[in-house]
Amino acid sequence: MTVKIYGxxxxxxxxPLWIVHELGIPFEHVALEMKDLKGADFLKINPNGKVPALADGDFKLFESMAINLYLAAKHGKDGFMPSSLEDQALVWQWSFWGMTEVERHLLTVLIDMFMTAPDKRKPEAVAEAQKALPKPFAVLNGALQGRDYLLGSTFTVADLNLASICSWAKPIKFDFAPFPNAGAWLDRCLARPGYKAARGTK
Ligand SMILES: N[C@@H](CCC(=O)N[C@@H](CS)C(=O)NCC(=O)O)C(=O)O
Structure with missing residues:
Protein backbone atom coordinates (compact mmCIF):
# COMPACT_ATOMS: atom_id res chain seq x y z
CA MET A 1 0.00 0.00 0.00
CA THR A 2 1.37 3.41 -0.98
CA VAL A 3 1.07 5.98 1.76
CA LYS A 4 0.05 9.50 0.84
CA ILE A 5 1.84 12.44 2.40
CA TYR A 6 0.12 15.79 2.18
CA GLY A 7 1.89 19.11 2.33
CA PRO A 16 7.37 12.58 6.91
CA LEU A 17 8.99 13.11 3.50
CA TRP A 18 12.35 12.50 5.14
CA ILE A 19 11.22 9.36 6.91
CA VAL A 20 9.68 7.70 3.85
CA HIS A 21 12.99 8.15 2.03
CA GLU A 22 14.87 6.81 5.05
CA LEU A 23 12.56 3.78 5.29
CA GLY A 24 12.57 3.20 1.54
CA ILE A 25 8.80 2.72 1.37
CA PRO A 26 6.63 3.66 -1.62
CA PHE A 27 4.77 6.91 -1.12
CA GLU A 28 2.78 9.52 -2.98
CA HIS A 29 3.53 13.15 -2.26
CA VAL A 30 0.40 15.29 -2.47
CA ALA A 31 2.23 18.60 -2.35
CA LEU A 32 -0.83 20.90 -2.06
CA GLU A 33 -0.55 24.62 -1.67
CA MET A 34 -1.19 26.42 1.57
CA LYS A 35 -4.37 27.90 0.06
CA ASP A 36 -5.81 24.37 -0.40
CA LEU A 37 -5.60 23.48 3.28
CA LYS A 38 -9.00 24.88 4.28
CA GLY A 39 -10.85 23.28 1.37
CA ALA A 40 -13.49 20.62 2.05
CA ASP A 41 -11.45 17.85 0.39
CA PHE A 42 -8.40 18.36 2.56
CA LEU A 43 -10.42 18.95 5.74
CA LYS A 44 -11.64 15.35 5.34
CA ILE A 45 -8.00 14.29 5.62
CA ASN A 46 -7.03 16.69 8.40
CA PRO A 47 -9.87 18.64 10.04
CA ASN A 48 -7.28 21.07 11.42
CA GLY A 49 -6.55 22.26 7.89
CA LYS A 50 -2.81 21.89 8.48
CA VAL A 51 0.03 19.90 7.03
CA PRO A 52 1.50 17.38 7.18
CA ALA A 53 -1.20 14.73 7.06
CA LEU A 54 -0.95 11.09 6.16
CA ALA A 55 -3.34 8.63 4.56
CA ASP A 56 -2.39 4.97 4.73
CA GLY A 57 -5.32 3.33 2.98
CA ASP A 58 -8.36 4.37 5.01
CA PHE A 59 -6.25 5.27 8.02
CA LYS A 60 -5.63 9.00 8.41
CA LEU A 61 -3.24 10.74 10.75
CA PHE A 62 -2.14 14.30 11.52
CA GLU A 63 0.73 15.76 13.60
CA SER A 64 4.20 15.38 12.09
CA MET A 65 5.73 13.54 15.04
CA ALA A 66 2.80 11.10 15.30
CA ILE A 67 3.04 10.38 11.57
CA ASN A 68 6.76 9.67 11.82
CA LEU A 69 6.41 7.50 14.92
CA TYR A 70 3.66 5.52 13.19
CA LEU A 71 5.69 4.98 10.02
CA ALA A 72 8.81 4.04 12.00
CA ALA A 73 6.86 1.55 14.13
CA LYS A 74 5.24 0.04 11.04
CA HIS A 75 8.22 -0.08 8.67
CA GLY A 76 11.40 0.51 10.69
CA LYS A 77 14.13 -2.14 10.56
CA ASP A 78 17.46 -2.65 12.27
CA GLY A 79 16.62 -0.65 15.36
CA PHE A 80 15.39 2.47 13.52
CA MET A 81 12.41 2.18 15.91
CA PRO A 82 14.08 0.52 18.89
CA SER A 83 12.51 -2.62 20.31
CA SER A 84 12.80 -2.11 24.08
CA LEU A 85 10.10 -0.10 25.82
CA GLU A 86 12.73 2.07 27.49
CA ASP A 87 14.38 2.95 24.18
CA GLN A 88 10.99 3.61 22.62
CA ALA A 89 10.20 5.90 25.54
CA LEU A 90 13.40 7.80 24.75
CA VAL A 91 12.20 8.17 21.16
CA TRP A 92 8.96 9.69 22.46
CA GLN A 93 10.89 11.86 24.90
CA TRP A 94 13.10 13.44 22.24
CA SER A 95 10.21 13.84 19.79
CA PHE A 96 7.93 15.56 22.32
CA TRP A 97 10.81 17.56 23.74
CA GLY A 98 11.70 18.87 20.29
CA MET A 99 8.14 20.01 19.74
CA THR A 100 7.68 21.62 23.15
CA GLU A 101 11.12 22.97 24.06
CA VAL A 102 12.78 23.78 20.74
CA GLU A 103 10.34 24.17 17.87
CA ARG A 104 8.49 27.32 18.85
CA HIS A 105 11.67 29.29 19.60
CA LEU A 106 13.26 28.34 16.28
CA LEU A 107 10.01 29.09 14.48
CA THR A 108 9.67 32.52 16.08
CA VAL A 109 13.05 33.51 14.70
CA LEU A 110 12.57 31.79 11.34
CA ILE A 111 9.19 33.38 10.63
CA ASP A 112 10.40 36.80 11.64
CA MET A 113 13.55 36.50 9.54
CA PHE A 114 12.09 35.07 6.33
CA MET A 115 8.30 35.39 6.32
CA THR A 116 7.53 38.74 7.91
CA ALA A 117 7.50 42.13 6.27
CA PRO A 118 10.13 44.45 7.79
CA ASP A 119 7.48 46.72 9.32
CA LYS A 120 5.74 43.76 10.98
CA ARG A 121 8.83 42.24 12.58
CA LYS A 122 8.91 41.77 16.34
CA PRO A 123 12.49 42.19 17.55
CA GLU A 124 11.50 41.66 21.20
CA ALA A 125 9.87 38.28 20.54
CA VAL A 126 12.90 37.28 18.46
CA ALA A 127 15.30 38.36 21.19
CA GLU A 128 13.31 36.34 23.73
CA ALA A 129 13.40 33.25 21.49
CA GLN A 130 17.13 33.68 20.84
CA LYS A 131 17.65 33.94 24.59
CA ALA A 132 15.63 30.76 25.22
CA LEU A 133 17.41 28.56 22.65
CA PRO A 134 20.75 27.97 24.41
CA LYS A 135 19.01 26.18 27.29
CA PRO A 136 17.58 23.25 25.28
CA PHE A 137 20.66 23.12 23.04
CA ALA A 138 22.83 22.77 26.15
CA VAL A 139 20.66 19.82 27.22
CA LEU A 140 20.97 18.26 23.78
CA ASN A 141 24.71 18.87 23.75
CA GLY A 142 25.07 17.08 27.08
CA ALA A 143 22.95 14.13 25.93
CA LEU A 144 25.22 13.69 22.90
CA GLN A 145 28.46 13.69 24.85
CA GLY A 146 30.43 10.61 23.77
CA ARG A 147 27.79 9.35 21.34
CA ASP A 148 26.97 9.95 17.70
CA TYR A 149 23.19 9.64 18.05
CA LEU A 150 20.58 10.19 20.74
CA LEU A 151 20.23 6.54 21.66
CA GLY A 152 23.86 5.55 21.08
CA SER A 153 25.69 4.56 17.93
CA THR A 154 22.67 4.04 15.64
CA PHE A 155 20.57 6.63 13.81
CA THR A 156 16.96 6.16 14.97
CA VAL A 157 13.63 7.87 14.47
CA ALA A 158 14.46 9.93 17.58
CA ASP A 159 17.33 11.54 15.66
CA LEU A 160 15.23 12.03 12.55
CA ASN A 161 12.36 13.66 14.42
CA LEU A 162 14.51 15.96 16.49
CA ALA A 163 16.90 16.83 13.64
CA SER A 164 13.93 17.67 11.42
CA ILE A 165 12.94 20.28 13.99
CA CYS A 166 16.49 21.47 14.66
CA SER A 167 17.15 21.83 10.91
CA TRP A 168 15.50 25.25 11.26
CA ALA A 169 18.58 26.29 13.24
CA LYS A 170 20.48 26.31 9.93
CA PRO A 171 18.65 29.08 8.03
CA ILE A 172 18.59 31.26 11.13
CA LYS A 173 22.35 30.64 11.54
CA PHE A 174 22.10 29.57 15.17
CA ASP A 175 25.59 29.56 16.67
CA PHE A 176 26.47 25.98 17.62
CA ALA A 177 30.01 26.89 18.74
CA PRO A 178 29.09 26.52 22.45
CA PHE A 179 27.28 23.24 21.65
CA PRO A 180 29.71 21.28 19.46
CA ASN A 181 28.16 17.84 20.09
CA ALA A 182 24.73 19.12 19.08
CA GLY A 183 26.14 20.93 16.03
CA ALA A 184 28.07 17.86 14.84
CA TRP A 185 25.05 15.61 15.44
CA LEU A 186 22.79 17.93 13.41
CA ASP A 187 25.30 18.01 10.53
CA ARG A 188 25.57 14.20 10.67
CA CYS A 189 21.78 13.80 10.49
CA LEU A 190 21.28 16.40 7.74
CA ALA A 191 24.05 14.83 5.63
CA ARG A 192 21.98 11.66 5.22
CA PRO A 193 20.89 10.86 1.66
CA GLY A 194 17.29 10.46 2.86
CA TYR A 195 17.17 14.06 4.10
CA LYS A 196 18.66 15.37 0.87
CA ALA A 197 16.33 13.26 -1.27
CA ALA A 198 13.29 14.56 0.64
CA ARG A 199 14.38 18.12 -0.12
CA GLY A 200 15.16 17.33 -3.73
CA THR A 201 18.84 18.19 -3.23
CA LYS A 202 21.90 15.96 -3.59
N1 LIG B 1 1.95 20.48 15.27
C1 LIG B 1 1.62 20.37 13.87
C2 LIG B 1 1.77 21.73 13.22
C3 LIG B 1 1.16 21.73 11.82
C4 LIG B 1 1.27 23.13 11.19
O1 LIG B 1 1.06 24.17 11.83
N2 LIG B 1 1.61 23.14 9.89
C5 LIG B 1 1.67 24.38 9.15
C6 LIG B 1 2.65 24.25 7.99
S1 LIG B 1 4.29 23.92 8.51
C7 LIG B 1 0.31 24.66 8.53
O2 LIG B 1 -0.32 23.76 8.03
N3 LIG B 1 -0.10 25.92 8.55
C8 LIG B 1 -1.32 26.32 7.93
C9 LIG B 1 -2.25 26.97 8.90
O3 LIG B 1 -1.93 27.03 10.11
O4 LIG B 1 -3.28 27.42 8.46
C10 LIG B 1 2.55 19.32 13.24
O5 LIG B 1 3.72 19.20 13.67
O6 LIG B 1 2.13 18.60 12.34
Whole structure:
Protein backbone atom coordinates (compact mmCIF):
# COMPACT_ATOMS: atom_id res chain seq x y z
CA MET A 1 0.00 0.00 0.00
CA THR A 2 1.37 3.41 -0.98
CA VAL A 3 1.07 5.98 1.76
CA LYS A 4 0.05 9.50 0.84
CA ILE A 5 1.84 12.44 2.40
CA TYR A 6 0.12 15.79 2.18
CA GLY A 7 1.89 19.11 2.33
CA UNK A 8 4.51 21.17 0.51
CA UNK A 9 8.16 20.21 0.92
CA UNK A 10 8.80 23.63 2.45
CA UNK A 11 6.60 22.91 5.46
CA UNK A 12 6.54 20.42 8.32
CA UNK A 13 5.65 17.86 5.62
CA UNK A 14 9.44 17.73 5.20
CA UNK A 15 9.45 15.48 8.29
CA PRO A 16 7.37 12.58 6.91
CA LEU A 17 8.99 13.11 3.50
CA TRP A 18 12.35 12.50 5.14
CA ILE A 19 11.22 9.36 6.91
CA VAL A 20 9.68 7.70 3.85
CA HIS A 21 12.99 8.15 2.03
CA GLU A 22 14.87 6.81 5.05
CA LEU A 23 12.56 3.78 5.29
CA GLY A 24 12.57 3.20 1.54
CA ILE A 25 8.80 2.72 1.37
CA PRO A 26 6.63 3.66 -1.62
CA PHE A 27 4.77 6.91 -1.12
CA GLU A 28 2.78 9.52 -2.98
CA HIS A 29 3.53 13.15 -2.26
CA VAL A 30 0.40 15.29 -2.47
CA ALA A 31 2.23 18.60 -2.35
CA LEU A 32 -0.83 20.90 -2.06
CA GLU A 33 -0.55 24.62 -1.67
CA MET A 34 -1.19 26.42 1.57
CA LYS A 35 -4.37 27.90 0.06
CA ASP A 36 -5.81 24.37 -0.40
CA LEU A 37 -5.60 23.48 3.28
CA LYS A 38 -9.00 24.88 4.28
CA GLY A 39 -10.85 23.28 1.37
CA ALA A 40 -13.49 20.62 2.05
CA ASP A 41 -11.45 17.85 0.39
CA PHE A 42 -8.40 18.36 2.56
CA LEU A 43 -10.42 18.95 5.74
CA LYS A 44 -11.64 15.35 5.34
CA ILE A 45 -8.00 14.29 5.62
CA ASN A 46 -7.03 16.69 8.40
CA PRO A 47 -9.87 18.64 10.04
CA ASN A 48 -7.28 21.07 11.42
CA GLY A 49 -6.55 22.26 7.89
CA LYS A 50 -2.81 21.89 8.48
CA VAL A 51 0.03 19.90 7.03
CA PRO A 52 1.50 17.38 7.18
CA ALA A 53 -1.20 14.73 7.06
CA LEU A 54 -0.95 11.09 6.16
CA ALA A 55 -3.34 8.63 4.56
CA ASP A 56 -2.39 4.97 4.73
CA GLY A 57 -5.32 3.33 2.98
CA ASP A 58 -8.36 4.37 5.01
CA PHE A 59 -6.25 5.27 8.02
CA LYS A 60 -5.63 9.00 8.41
CA LEU A 61 -3.24 10.74 10.75
CA PHE A 62 -2.14 14.30 11.52
CA GLU A 63 0.73 15.76 13.60
CA SER A 64 4.20 15.38 12.09
CA MET A 65 5.73 13.54 15.04
CA ALA A 66 2.80 11.10 15.30
CA ILE A 67 3.04 10.38 11.57
CA ASN A 68 6.76 9.67 11.82
CA LEU A 69 6.41 7.50 14.92
CA TYR A 70 3.66 5.52 13.19
CA LEU A 71 5.69 4.98 10.02
CA ALA A 72 8.81 4.04 12.00
CA ALA A 73 6.86 1.55 14.13
CA LYS A 74 5.24 0.04 11.04
CA HIS A 75 8.22 -0.08 8.67
CA GLY A 76 11.40 0.51 10.69
CA LYS A 77 14.13 -2.14 10.56
CA ASP A 78 17.46 -2.65 12.27
CA GLY A 79 16.62 -0.65 15.36
CA PHE A 80 15.39 2.47 13.52
CA MET A 81 12.41 2.18 15.91
CA PRO A 82 14.08 0.52 18.89
CA SER A 83 12.51 -2.62 20.31
CA SER A 84 12.80 -2.11 24.08
CA LEU A 85 10.10 -0.10 25.82
CA GLU A 86 12.73 2.07 27.49
CA ASP A 87 14.38 2.95 24.18
CA GLN A 88 10.99 3.61 22.62
CA ALA A 89 10.20 5.90 25.54
CA LEU A 90 13.40 7.80 24.75
CA VAL A 91 12.20 8.17 21.16
CA TRP A 92 8.96 9.69 22.46
CA GLN A 93 10.89 11.86 24.90
CA TRP A 94 13.10 13.44 22.24
CA SER A 95 10.21 13.84 19.79
CA PHE A 96 7.93 15.56 22.32
CA TRP A 97 10.81 17.56 23.74
CA GLY A 98 11.70 18.87 20.29
CA MET A 99 8.14 20.01 19.74
CA THR A 100 7.68 21.62 23.15
CA GLU A 101 11.12 22.97 24.06
CA VAL A 102 12.78 23.78 20.74
CA GLU A 103 10.34 24.17 17.87
CA ARG A 104 8.49 27.32 18.85
CA HIS A 105 11.67 29.29 19.60
CA LEU A 106 13.26 28.34 16.28
CA LEU A 107 10.01 29.09 14.48
CA THR A 108 9.67 32.52 16.08
CA VAL A 109 13.05 33.51 14.70
CA LEU A 110 12.57 31.79 11.34
CA ILE A 111 9.19 33.38 10.63
CA ASP A 112 10.40 36.80 11.64
CA MET A 113 13.55 36.50 9.54
CA PHE A 114 12.09 35.07 6.33
CA MET A 115 8.30 35.39 6.32
CA THR A 116 7.53 38.74 7.91
CA ALA A 117 7.50 42.13 6.27
CA PRO A 118 10.13 44.45 7.79
CA ASP A 119 7.48 46.72 9.32
CA LYS A 120 5.74 43.76 10.98
CA ARG A 121 8.83 42.24 12.58
CA LYS A 122 8.91 41.77 16.34
CA PRO A 123 12.49 42.19 17.55
CA GLU A 124 11.50 41.66 21.20
CA ALA A 125 9.87 38.28 20.54
CA VAL A 126 12.90 37.28 18.46
CA ALA A 127 15.30 38.36 21.19
CA GLU A 128 13.31 36.34 23.73
CA ALA A 129 13.40 33.25 21.49
CA GLN A 130 17.13 33.68 20.84
CA LYS A 131 17.65 33.94 24.59
CA ALA A 132 15.63 30.76 25.22
CA LEU A 133 17.41 28.56 22.65
CA PRO A 134 20.75 27.97 24.41
CA LYS A 135 19.01 26.18 27.29
CA PRO A 136 17.58 23.25 25.28
CA PHE A 137 20.66 23.12 23.04
CA ALA A 138 22.83 22.77 26.15
CA VAL A 139 20.66 19.82 27.22
CA LEU A 140 20.97 18.26 23.78
CA ASN A 141 24.71 18.87 23.75
CA GLY A 142 25.07 17.08 27.08
CA ALA A 143 22.95 14.13 25.93
CA LEU A 144 25.22 13.69 22.90
CA GLN A 145 28.46 13.69 24.85
CA GLY A 146 30.43 10.61 23.77
CA ARG A 147 27.79 9.35 21.34
CA ASP A 148 26.97 9.95 17.70
CA TYR A 149 23.19 9.64 18.05
CA LEU A 150 20.58 10.19 20.74
CA LEU A 151 20.23 6.54 21.66
CA GLY A 152 23.86 5.55 21.08
CA SER A 153 25.69 4.56 17.93
CA THR A 154 22.67 4.04 15.64
CA PHE A 155 20.57 6.63 13.81
CA THR A 156 16.96 6.16 14.97
CA VAL A 157 13.63 7.87 14.47
CA ALA A 158 14.46 9.93 17.58
CA ASP A 159 17.33 11.54 15.66
CA LEU A 160 15.23 12.03 12.55
CA ASN A 161 12.36 13.66 14.42
CA LEU A 162 14.51 15.96 16.49
CA ALA A 163 16.90 16.83 13.64
CA SER A 164 13.93 17.67 11.42
CA ILE A 165 12.94 20.28 13.99
CA CYS A 166 16.49 21.47 14.66
CA SER A 167 17.15 21.83 10.91
CA TRP A 168 15.50 25.25 11.26
CA ALA A 169 18.58 26.29 13.24
CA LYS A 170 20.48 26.31 9.93
CA PRO A 171 18.65 29.08 8.03
CA ILE A 172 18.59 31.26 11.13
CA LYS A 173 22.35 30.64 11.54
CA PHE A 174 22.10 29.57 15.17
CA ASP A 175 25.59 29.56 16.67
CA PHE A 176 26.47 25.98 17.62
CA ALA A 177 30.01 26.89 18.74
CA PRO A 178 29.09 26.52 22.45
CA PHE A 179 27.28 23.24 21.65
CA PRO A 180 29.71 21.28 19.46
CA ASN A 181 28.16 17.84 20.09
CA ALA A 182 24.73 19.12 19.08
CA GLY A 183 26.14 20.93 16.03
CA ALA A 184 28.07 17.86 14.84
CA TRP A 185 25.05 15.61 15.44
CA LEU A 186 22.79 17.93 13.41
CA ASP A 187 25.30 18.01 10.53
CA ARG A 188 25.57 14.20 10.67
CA CYS A 189 21.78 13.80 10.49
CA LEU A 190 21.28 16.40 7.74
CA ALA A 191 24.05 14.83 5.63
CA ARG A 192 21.98 11.66 5.22
CA PRO A 193 20.89 10.86 1.66
CA GLY A 194 17.29 10.46 2.86
CA TYR A 195 17.17 14.06 4.10
CA LYS A 196 18.66 15.37 0.87
CA ALA A 197 16.33 13.26 -1.27
CA ALA A 198 13.29 14.56 0.64
CA ARG A 199 14.38 18.12 -0.12
CA GLY A 200 15.16 17.33 -3.73
CA THR A 201 18.84 18.19 -3.23
CA LYS A 202 21.90 15.96 -3.59
N1 LIG B 1 1.95 20.48 15.27
C1 LIG B 1 1.62 20.37 13.87
C2 LIG B 1 1.77 21.73 13.22
C3 LIG B 1 1.16 21.73 11.82
C4 LIG B 1 1.27 23.13 11.19
O1 LIG B 1 1.06 24.17 11.83
N2 LIG B 1 1.61 23.14 9.89
C5 LIG B 1 1.67 24.38 9.15
C6 LIG B 1 2.65 24.25 7.99
S1 LIG B 1 4.29 23.92 8.51
C7 LIG B 1 0.31 24.66 8.53
O2 LIG B 1 -0.32 23.76 8.03
N3 LIG B 1 -0.10 25.92 8.55
C8 LIG B 1 -1.32 26.32 7.93
C9 LIG B 1 -2.25 26.97 8.90
O3 LIG B 1 -1.93 27.03 10.11
O4 LIG B 1 -3.28 27.42 8.46
C10 LIG B 1 2.55 19.32 13.24
O5 LIG B 1 3.72 19.20 13.67
O6 LIG B 1 2.13 18.60 12.34
Missing amino acids: PTASRAAR
